Amino acid sequence: MMKERFILPDGLVYLDGNSLGPLPRGAAARVGTTMELEWGRLAIAGWNRAGWIGQPMALGDRIGRLIGAEPGSVSVGDTLSVKVFQLVAAALAMRPERKVVLSDSGNFPSDLYMADGLAEALGDVQLVVVEPEEIAGRIGPDVAVLMLTEVDYRTGRKHDMAALTRAAHEAGALTVWDLAHSAGALPVELAGAGADFACGCTYKYLNGGPGAPGFAYVAPRHADTARTILQGWLGHAEPFAFEPGYRPAAGAERMRVGTPPILQMAALEAALDIWDEVDVSELRARSIVLSERFIAAVESACPDIALVSPRDPEARGSQVSFRFEHGYAAMQALIAHGVVGDFRAPDIMRFGITPLYLSEEDIDVAAGVIAKVMTERLWDDPAYATRSAVT
Structure with missing residues (x-):
């Protein structure tokens, strides 16, 4: 566990790193350096002298090690939706x-929107x-592209990438x-x-910060033949x-399409300094231990909510989701009592299991x-029913 490398809100158990990772302790200083010593002192010379122009590929290689x-x-830059397109x-x-273009109903809506807009x-x-x-x-034989999110954003259900890629190629x-x-x-x-x-974002488990850029992978065998409809400068x-x-x-x-977001990339660079020290296989093993502990504890105390994530840990990602009719209000009650997860319509309470900064004690708390929120029906308070713009 590397909890000391992050700034986490006091008094909270943060189970929402699958939506937005917490602030790496070195990120503010790294962004400050980029602003003051690079942008401030070098101005436009930063593109060459501070290496800004090469950041998309340099950060891409660091992410590449993890996938x-x-x-x-x-390459890193633009948003995940742009990369999907x-x-x-x-x-x-x-x-x-x-x-x-073949996809599934568990895919993230933005991916489907992008593919549908392109098809139109x-x-x-x-x-x-x-x-x-x-x-x-x-x-x-009619399928040109199989477009899938490996881990379902709602349930955590995990596709077999190797098997489905093989089937697509056949x-x-x-x-x-x-x-x-x-x-x-x-491990990917x-x-x-x-x-x-492949593509992905860097603001969830990679902890690059709100609005951190997306990334795109192109297999080397396609690298010099793949064409993009977005022909950016x-x-x-x-x-x-x-x-x-x-x-x-x-x-x-x-x-690459647009100008690299240099300040966001500075924050991501600080986050990747932590990832450079992480063995993803060990992280995965730890995630399974914590998620199994979490599921057992919640199910034993809360019969009114139903597990919707796969029970087999090898078949799910690093999140656990439960279905509850009053899931939104229950999640607001949890947040008010110091446990931060999130809600996905229509009735899913979602919890990210992130071993970099979560312990057994956090899971137990x-x-x-x-259990308290559910057994005492704390969610049944009108104050928790009003929906915010972000759920």
């Missing part, structure tokens, strides 16, 4: 004779959405994997699984040649508070 990616295959477009262009723009492409357990059976399709709830939560082996494309082979026509950069760097 089983080859060196030079990950780019990668699905690139994959579709590589299978022009096929017209289906192209005109002859269709987004097909089936239940998670129906994915393998639906992969067929059918002639390409894969785009969203790692929003995988990167920093469990993109190269080992043969994934074609910094994805050009020579941005400062200022050519009127677009020539894509080599490899994953062509997935959280389970005790949940």
